[in-house]
Amino acid sequence: xxxxxxxxxxxHNGVSIVSxxxxxxxxxxCRRRPEVNQVERHPLLLQPQLLADCATALKGADEPVLLDNxxxxxxxxxxxxxxxxC
Numbered sequence: 001x002x003x004x005x006x007x008x009x010x011x012h013n014g015v016s017i018v019s020x021x022x023x024x025x026x027x028x029x030c031r032r033r034p035e036v037n038q039v040e041r042h043p044l045l046l047q048p049q050l051l052a053d054c055a056t057a058l059k060g061a062d063e064p065v066l067l068d069n070x071x072x073x074x075x076x077x078x079x080x081x082x083x084x085x086c
Contacts, residue, residue: 015037
């Protein structure tokens with residue numbers, strides 16, 4: 001994943017369906033932190049700890065918050081889409 005980004009083949013990287021334990025292990029060994037962890041949101045599978053871990057672990061202190069981007073924030077007002085949530 002990091003090698004692909006370093007070669008310029010992608011600008012961003014992420015993971016999918018990674019648990020809190022695996023995310024913490026990944027963060028301890030990676031050079032470039034993933035920017036997103038795609039997880040299932042389901043009313044019967046809330047996963048509050050995983051969502052909290054993602055919100056803190058994947059956002060760097062000096063990096064802009066994606067949801068603060070004016071284009072992304074304006075999208076729900078311009079369509080039938082729901083507002084973005086973390």
